[in-house]
Amino acid sequence: MPTAVVTGASRGIGRAIARMLAIEGYDLCLAARSHDELDRLSDELLEVSSRIDVATFGLDVTDAVQVRATARAIGDHLGAVDVLIVNAGIGAFGAMADFDLDTFDRLFAVNVRGVMLTLQAFTPALQAAGSGLAVVVSSDVSTRVFPGGGPYCATKHAVRALARTYQQEHPELRVLELRPGATDTFFADTDEGDAGPGHLTADEVAAALRGVLRLPVHVRPEELVVRSTAQTPEF
Numbered sequence: 001m002p003t004a005v006v007t008g009a010s011r012g013i014g015r016a017i018a019r020m021l022a023i024e025g026y027d028l029c030l031a032a033r034s035h036d037e038l039d040r041l042s043d044e045l046l047e048v049s050s051r052i053d054v055a056t057f058g059l060d061v062t063d064a065v066q067v068r069a070t071a072r073a074i075g076d077h078l079g080a081v082d083v084l085i086v087n088a089g090i091g092a093f094g095a096m097a098d099f100d101l102d103t104f105d106r107l108f109a110v111n112v113r114g115v116m117l118t119l120q121a122f123t124p125a126l127q128a129a130g131s132g133l134a135v136v137v138s139s140d141v142s143t144r145v146f147p148g149g150g151p152y153c154a155t156k157h158a159v160r161a162l163a164r165t166y167q168q169e170h171p172e173l174r175v176l177e178l179r180p181g182a183t184d185t186f187f188a189d190t191d192e193g194d195a196g197p198g199h200l201t202a203d204e205v206a207a208a209l210r211g212v213l214r215l216p217v218h219v220r221p222e223e224l225v226v227r228s229t230a231q232t233p234e235f
Helices: 012-024 035-048 064-078 101-128 150-169 202-213
Strands: 003-007 027-032 054-058 083-086 133-137 174-180 223-226
Touching (some): 003 012, 003 064, 003 101, 012 035, 012 083, 012 202, 027 035, 035 054, 054 064, 064 101, 083 101, 101 133, 101 150, 133 150, 133 202, 174 202, 202 223
Parallel strands (some): 003 027, 003 083, 083 133, 174 223
């Protein structure tokens, strides 16, 4: 069975990707801060496919000790990781002139430090798979900016730099930057379903990724941007 790890798996895009991977037949290790939600998701996925194995781990991706311990535990459980979904992230918006500095620090801790720690910790398991794929979920704003989005966009620009550099430093692996546009999820203190028209659903983002996962292992997917046709095509 192919194996996959998903961080930030309890909600939104992470949850949708976990569900897609279960349907595709992956044994799964799911990590997020909310262990209760992960347990409910695990039960749901085992109903989708009784052939797979699902393990859950409570994880704060900003905590280096936790990340490394979780990676060791998952390595012991799976042996190798074919697909790593680096998805945990948060959003916060506002004008830079009065942006709360604690919120600024939290954005960078989760969105940038968390990505760095996760890639570091899971490198051995990806290498053990032979041609492991690391999917770093960033955003379509990893190459652009907008008023009110300065700190958030800065984190995604940083994530893009980490993903591209990681690929150069590990040519034996495959690294995909997944860049969804506006998506209806639990994001920036909103509830899923509140976004209104013009947004992708999390399942649509997961469906786009499914096509990438079905590519032959000698194909190196490097970047995937997916947006609703109702979103302005900004670059």
